[in-house]
Amino acid sequence: MKIGSLFSGIGGLDLACEQVFDGQTVWQVEREPYCQKVLAARWPDAQRFDDVTQVSADVLEPVDVLCGGFPCQDLSIAGKRAGLDGARSGLYSEMMRLVSQLRPRFVVFENVPALMKYRERVHDDLAALGYGSMWQMCQASDVGAPHRRRRVFVLAIRDASGCTVLPRPSEQSDLFAPAWAHDAADEPWPTPTVCGNDNRKGASATSGDGLATAARWPTPCARDYKSGTGCTEATQDKRNGTAQLPEVVGGCLNPDWVELLMGLPVGWTNPDAKVGEHQWPVGRGQAQAAHEPPRVVPPRSMWNRSARVRALGNAVVPQQAAAALTRMLAAQP
DSSP states (O other), X not given: OEEEEESOTTSHHHHHHHHHHTOEEEEEEOOOHHHHHHHHHHOTTSEEESOGGGOOTTTSOXXXXXXXXXXXXXXXXXXXXXXXXXXXXXXXXXXXXXXXXXXXXEEEEEEOGGGGGGHHHHHHHHHHXXXXXXXXXXXXXXXXXXBXXXXXXXXXXXXXXXXXXXXXXOTTOXXXXXGGGGSTTOBOBOOOOTTOSSOSSOSSTTSSSOHHHXXXXXXXXXXXXXXXXXXXXXXXXXXXXXXXXXXXXXXXXXXXXXXXXXXXXTTTTOTTSOOOOOOOOOOBTXXXXXXXXXSEEOTTOSTTHHHHHHHHHTOOOHHHHHHHHHHHHXXXX
């Protein structure tokens, strides 16, 4: 099958659709210059366009699958919640315009859980074009990622009808197997976000976005109170037995490690690198596994580190999307 991709980012949803539909991505639309470089490196034969408002069926090759995660800023709790008519999330209408022009067999949406509030409108818009829809809410942790990243996936099918919302997957599902969650001692990492580097408030390892701050905490252990920057046994008793971790080690998030968190092989967001293997990193609070790159790197030690981390914060976890799509396809009437 031929796949067309809107709001492509670094291609996480494209990878999932290629796997599930056994297809090939033939064109991508993405406006961010750095993401365009990543896409060019990973899909050298695909056509690329940079403005969704300026493309149409006149220039886009017909496709069997149209996928896209239109901007979530006006839906997200981090935004102003202007909805599907907001300045950014209003690009939903451009995606629907291209659905009406291209008439693909399948349409795949990805967005934040708040999209569920607009389910009736999305259903009506799709139904008017002759599509039925299926909805699946899931977390990245449902497929083994050591962070939650809740997302909703929509599969619209041409010449179908109705709107079906599938229940959240259980740990017993063959498609959704949270390997990291079986150990109660494991904790999820803060989900990577487009602005998630250090904590905004700096109050604790779990405040704000905080992935970088959390990554800099050493593994908690019983001897933490002996640290030169920690508390003594006496002060520990006064603090109700809570040991203080040693001083946080300096450094910035390593995009090579964040790629593993996001289900991508090491080097994916470095256009000049040959990609490596993917294996989920261990949960928060554990010593790093041998296969993991360092979680943090010295400041200004890596080319385009910030651009890579930002792109990853906007990305789709391919395994999460693939599991959701497979489940929805299997549940078709």
